[in-house]
Structures are given as C-alpha cells and as structure tokens.
Amino acid sequence: MTVRLTNTQIQQAAALIKAGELVAFPTETVYGLGADATNPVAVKQVYQAKGRPSDNPLIVHVHNFDQVKALAIIPTPTVAALVQAFWPGPLTLILPIKNNALDASVTGGLKTAAFRMPNNAATLKLIELAGVPLVGPSANTSGKPSPTTADHVLHDLDGKIAAVLDDGPTKVGVESTVLDMSVVPPVILRPGAVTREKLLTILPKVLDNKHHVATNEVPKAPGMKYRHYAPEASVIIVKDAQDFNAAIDWALKQSVQVGLLATDQILASQDKIRFKEQFSLGDSVVSASHKLFDGLRYFDLYPEVKIILAQGFEPKGLGTAYMNRLEKASGTHYFEK
Template identity: 70%
Template sequence: MKTVVFKPDQVAAAAKLIQDGQLVAFPTETVYGLGADATNPTAVKQVYIAKGRPSDNPLIVHVVSAEQVKQYAVDPSGRFKKLTDAFWPGPLTMILPLRPHAFDPVVTGGLKTAAFRNPRKQITLDLIREAGVPIVGPSANTSGKPSPTTAEHVLHDLDGKIAGVLDGGPTDVGVESTVLDLSVTTPVILRPGAITREDIEKVIGPILNNHHHVAADETPKAPGMKYKHYAPNAQVVVTHAADFPAAIKWAQAQNVPFGIMATDDILNAQNVVRFKEQFSLGDSVTSASKHLFDGLRYFDMYPEVKIILAEGFDKEGLGIAYMNRLEKSAGQVHFNAQTNETEQRKQ
C-alpha cells in the first residue's frame, strides 16, 4: 500500500478514503490521530492492526460539534454542555454513557461508554464534516511509541500501513487531550492534558484525579493509561534541573553513549560536559510539552544512544500532563541525586 500525503486543500480526497473504509491520519492541536469511520467496525479493526494496539484499549471518537455527540451518547448530569460551551473545540475529551447500539464494541473496548472530542484544528473539522461520520482517532503511531506531532512522524511509523496522511504541519500543544470521565457520579480526570483540573472545576465544580497506570490484565477506560507508554528505544531517565551535573557523571560511568533532552538553560550551562546528542525543549514547560514527543523520537535516529536524561518539571498546571507522559516514557525511572543512582518510582 502506498501512503498518500494530502495537503490542506485536499481534504475532500482524504475524506473520500475515510468513507471508503480506509485509514487516514490527521492533525489536531495536540497530536496526529489515526482516522477511520467510527460507524464502520471493519475499518476500526484496521486501526488496531496498523498500530499493533491491544483491542481492549478504547478509541476516542472525534466529532464536528457537540450536537453530533447527541446521536450516540447521553448527558445525564448536564455537565457535558457546560464543558463544551467552555472548551470545545479544544483539547478536552469527555467520556459519556452511550445510547443502545451506538457503536460496535470494537470502538468502545466492550464498554458501555465512549470518549468524544471536538478538536481545535480547522482542517480536521473540515475532514469530519466532509466525511459525514464521526472519526476514531488514536495517536497515529506504533502502539507504545512516542505520539506523532508531525506528518513525518506518522510516516516513520505507518508508511505503507495506512492509506493517507492529511498534513497540517506541526501540532501546537504536543501532549494529548485531557480525558474527563462524565459517566460517573463525580467526574474524574483519567488522563491529564493542557486543560487542567483547575480549569474544569471553574466550570462544573469539584472533580477527581485518577490518572493511574492500569495493570496488564485491566481494561483501560481511556487511552494512554498503560504503565509504560510513549517509549523510545533508549532508556529515559527523568532528571530534574538541579540534578543534571550529578546525572551526567552517572551516565558517563555507564560507559554507553547517552543524550540529554532539556531546556536551553541546562544545555547551555558551562559546567555541562560534552555528551553524545542533545535536544532542546525550549525555555519552559509549555515549549517542553510541545516538543516532548519530537525529542523522544529524535533520539531514535541515533540507535547507539542507550540513555536519555530528560528534564522533569514540577507537577503543577501543564507540568502534570508533561510529567505524566515523560514518566510513562521512562517506565517511572528517575535519577536520585542523593544516591547518585536511578530508581523506579511508583506513581
């Protein structure tokens, strides 16, 4: 199969492939998704095959509007409307109870709920509207690998496995959407993102956080909840800014090539010794979140690099989402400056 790259003025051609049951990757403001007609179980099954994704992992359904969701799900509490008024289109995914026979179990992972999102990317909204159906859209990468933030990332993993890629340039946010479960009495965040708990609570009142890692035999209610996820080939070691000098000495002692993924202040520090490769995360947690997956993929171009010292941030605001992805990419491995060793932490 030849994977066709579609430009923004070729949305109609990409939508035709979706209507024909083919797979087309598309950009959102967060990451690129792997699109298929959510009402076509045969097409959706191909998503799992292309990604190598476990079939118990539910898929996010992308819609053109909140009105479209009403065909498939119910809003028992009224919170959904308040949140869509505040945040849609945008990086907030919401889980709702489904109407009977709304989607095939292949979309929902066998659950009686589904996750919906209205992305803030005009060409993707045009794609959904042109296709005339909601579109499933897990990240357009090989399962478990860093999520794609450019069309080139998609092609690296899926070239020849999918029909097309709608190229909308680099994504803006860089980490996937916040996932909020509205199917329970007290809403709960299952995956943190750019829209924070504080943002949501200003609209609907108190909610809970529950973005834990699921066990191998547990069915996740939302994507991205597996223990190790977003992982490059090298071992990622979460390293906080003040600990880099000690972490570099530790990495040198391992006698293997290593790299550093950090903000410019750290990369430009005079006391940082020379290392194999480096990747800039910019100057803040905002830029770091945008470039995190790009950085993890960068080091896969250098198979000789066995260790990546990646900068960690405080778990507040956007830092919660950033650290959620970084710690999963590292399998919870951190550098401990007190012991001068790495350790695997529990979430």
C-alpha cells in the same frame, strides 16, 4: 505507499474515509489515525496498523456536539457547559452511550465512549465532509512516542495507511485531557492541557487520582494500561534542574552514549563534545510539553544513544500532563544521587 495530502485535498481525504480507508489527521495535540467510527471493519484496521491491544478504547472525534448527542447519553447539563467552554480543544469527555450506538471495537466492550472535538480547522472540515465521526488514536506504532508531525506518522505507518493530511507541526504536543463524566464526581483519567484547575471553573469537584488501571481491568481511556511513549533508548528522569550536575557526572562514567533532553538553560551549561546528542525542550514547561514527543523520537535517529537523561518539571498545571507522559516513557525511572 502512504499519500501525503495538503489542506487543499481534504475532499480526497474524506472520500478515502468513506471508502473504509485509514487517514491520519492533524489536531492541536498530536496526529490521529482516522477511520469511520461507524464502520467496524475500518476500526479494526486501525488496531492492526498500530499494533494496538484490542481492549484499549478509541476516542471518537466529532465536528459538533450534535454528533455526540446522536450517540451518547448526556448525564448532566454540565457536559454542555464543558463543551461550551473547551470545545474545540484538548478535552475528551467520557460519556455513557446509547444501546448499540457504537461497536465494541470502538469502546473496548464498555458501555461508555470517549468524545472530542479537535481544534484544527482541516480536521473539522474532514469530519464534516466524511459525514461520520472518526476514531482517532495517535497515528503511531503502539507504545512509541506520539506523532506531532506528518513525518512522524510516515516514519511509523508508511505503507500501512492510505494517507496523511499534513497541516504542519501540532500546537500543544501532549494528548488531550480525558475526563470521565459517566461517574460522580467526574474523574480525570489522563491529564492534558485542560488542567484540573481549569475544569474546576465549570465543575464543583473533579478527582485526579485514576491515571492507571490493573492488568485485569479494561481501561476507559487510552494511556491507562499499556506501555506508552517509549523510544528505543532507556529514559531516566532527572527530577529537577538542580539534580542535573550529579546526573551528568554519572552519565560521563557510563560505557554507553547518553543523550540529554532538557531546557536551553541546562543544555547551555554542558559540554557539547561530551554530549553531542542533545535536544532542546525550550525554556518552559509549555515548550517542553510541545517538544517532548519530538525529542523522544529524535534520539531514535541515533541508535548509539542508549540512555536519555530527561528533565522533569513540577507536576502541577501543564506539568502534570508532561510528567504523566515522561513517566510512562521512562517506566517511572528517576535518577537517584
């Protein structure tokens, strides 16, 4: 059985990491599944616990930039500028690594690795006390919605990992932006809360057109190749609020139960008797990004719900990250009038 630890038990969590065990940890984005990044045996247990494909590389979590410099080649001074501007925070940097610095189980066999310094005091202390960087993919069953609470972690991984360090709900809710700094110009491989617009305050040019890879390619970052974020029910994206009336008329004609995942404004306009399973995304794309994974997981509690109508947002700023996750959850399935 997995132990739930509190912020007063970080030393115990660090001891488990040192012993080669798996410990889920909180970040500002989602909960990560932690193991000693320098211990290939422990790292391989992460893949086993999650049921994760072995060519899907892991993000290495650090508590300071010196840990990165010990493992990676820093190709340009702008890397340090990005660290200064956005760390700790939801930005992951892909960098070329030094020879034999990390095992292939961490990198997916690539000569690059992904690094991030999470903005969570408990986890930064955990990494410091463990004395090693931690791999930290989302602490869930591979392909399912990412966990934003310790309860989500336990739902998927109870009995499969040693412990979860519980620091309450995460603050951002969608995973970090992944920026490939091993190429020129840099490329966003996964959108997140650090938007392209924010990156352009540091970098002269940033590309944002490489969020997927082909089936025969090894992805440089998580979320580029395999099915992600999917609940048990089918997800259909309603492109914008104006389309919801037509979508709901369609839903009421279906022979199966339909759930609504939408903002307060949309939900307030609907008959709760007809749509008894609803989940509020709040009132903006910010709250929607924070609540998206929680909402997708909510409907798994109600197996009678076979279809989820999910509200889309304009894909700009944080909406780019929200729509990236929602499209993966739905298989890019949009409602058509």
